[in-house]
Amino acid sequence: MGSHAHGPSIGPSVAEILDSHACGTGSPVDTAARVADAIAARGDDGTWLSTVPRAELLAAAAAIENRPGARTLPLYGVPLGVKDSIDVAGVPTTLSCPDYAYVADRTAPAVQRLLDAGALYVGKTNLDQFATGLNGTRTPYTVPRSVFGGELISGGSSSGSALAVALGQIPFAVATDTAGSGRVPAALNGVVGFKPSRGLISTVGLVPACKSLDCLSVMAGCIDDVDRVFDVMAGRDDDDPWSRDRGPRHDGTPIRVGLPPVAELEFFGDDAMRAAHLRFRVQLERRVTVVEVSLEPFLAAGALLYQGPWVAERLVEFGDFLAERPDSIHPVVREILRSGLDYTAVDAFAALQQLQNLKARASRLWQTMDVLAVPTIGTTFTVEQVRQRPIDCNTMLGHYTHFGNLLDLLGVAVPLGVTSDGRPCSAMLLGDALRDDTVLALAAQILDEPRPRAAAAATTVQEQV
Incomplete structure (x- = not known):
């Protein structure tokens, strides 16, 4: 498997794109052309369900360039993709189910914030149907594969969002995460997957999977x-009953990291993944204060x-469709939805x-630690393995x-490289x-990334208190 692996090819970061646009070595139109060409070169690989036609994308980029004050916008001309369970006005929202699809008449507020900040909408990304699944195979469209090759699954349900970033087509994508949908595909494609605390990003305009648990999440290269x-994206939305304000910025104090006993970790017989994660733990223990924490209540x-x-809870949204159009639903998704009728x-x-x-x-355990570090996934699977089981x-x-x-909790999937046989390895950092x-802050430390912007924001907050 490792001989066929190559891993992610992360493209220019948001900062690099902004610098290019600011200094004139590039422009939003140039960036749009690069993105359109990169997507066209791949063809239908299961990443995108719809994209803005090339001419229209370039025209949209030109419109951003001509917007008054555009160069001061925080995402001036930066391209993005949106998971196809989130509304963009005038674009079909399909949830990877053609018979369920509808054309949205309003853009989800969280996505609109990005557009108002100068971001360039590129298209809708693939997903496990109805955002039900963590593997990326539950779609009637082309089944995507991980960038690591070997017929590895891409992970789901935000399969296309992770792939678009890992392929270097866009620097970030909007995804969702109810049960791991934003972290698992990030792990399987070697990118960062951030699932914020529930309510910090509005879920208005998202077709819910489990409305009481849903989060919008972010895929990115750093x-x-x-x-x-x-x-x-973060901001209170009074139309979202779960909406709440952000918590405090990190004040720079040492971060206490909880590590479960090794005996409690499960790798499902994957010795290479186990070895890779234990190497990460050894490195982490050299950098931070570690406390032992049992995983039992979490699991x-x-x-x-x-x-x-x-x-x-999925039947609140999809129950009527299940009753009226069962044959339109992917067989595995249909089985899962029907199981909800038993409760x-x-x-x-x-x-x-x-x-x-x-x-x-x-909550008592969080009194002893600030972050809990575990594997994001314990093993990987091929598409055929998932189809069989x-x-x-x-x-x-x-x-x-x-x-x-x-x-x-909130969670960040942090790419750690590869196992001895060339498969992706990722750690997940969880917080209350x-x-x-x-x-x-800890994720940045692990990836050796400075966070000057975050530090400046923290200083500003402290000065205002």
Whole structure:
């Protein structure tokens, strides 16, 4: 497998594109042409479900150039992709289900913030149908593959968002993350996947998977790009009942990192992945203060997501479509949706009470640590392996991600390179709600990225207090 792997080819960062546009070595139109050419050169590889035609994209870039004050905009001419479960006005929202598709009449507020900041909309990216899955194979369109080759899955459900960044076509993409959909594909394609605390980015204009758990997330090639995009997207939205304000900036104090006992880590027989993660832990222990923390309450919460009544929440959005058009739904997705019919109100309340107990146990652990570090995924799969065991493989992919939103955590998937046989390795950094900046600070430290912009923002906040 390793002999066919090549990994991500990250393109210019947001900062590099902005510098190019500012100094005149490039322009939004030049950038748009490069993006259009790169997408055309790949053909239909399962990354995009729709793109703006080349002539229209260049015209849109020219319109940005001619916008008054455009050069001062924080994302002046920076291209982006949007997962095809999020609305963009005048563009079909398909959720990878042609019979469900509709044309949006309003752009999701979080995406509109990016456009107002000067970003250039390129197109809609592929996903597991109805954002149900972590593997990227549950689509009637072309099934995408990881940039690491070897017929590895791309991960899902935000498969196309991760690929568009990993292929260097765009510097960032908007994704979603309910159970790991923004972190798993990031891990499988060697990019950064940031799932913020729930409510910091508006989910208005997102077709919900599980509305009480859904998050918009960001795929990018580096933490600086995440910082720049998050600063634009984050903001209270009174139309989103889960909306809330950002937490404090990291104040520069040492970060305490929780590491589970090695015996509690699960790699599903993947010795190469285990060895790669343990090497990362050794390096991390040299740089930060480490405390041992049990994963038991976290994993117990994760088991509730698909082995409990939360799967029934998907029927709030898709129940009528399931009843009226079952044959239009991918067979595996249809099976998962139908399983939600088996739960009662009693099941839901019992699970909520169980989850509250687990939240209380987890909250006590956060008193001893600032960040919890675990693998993003314990192993990888090929497309054929997932097709043979679709549910089992998906469950294994979500082993370390399913509990995140249930316990109100944030997470960052951090690329760590490759295993001894050439497959992607990624660590996931988790934090308690509203500690986004602390987790991003550690992610930047691991990737040896300075965060001058974040430090400046933190200073400004402290001066205002």
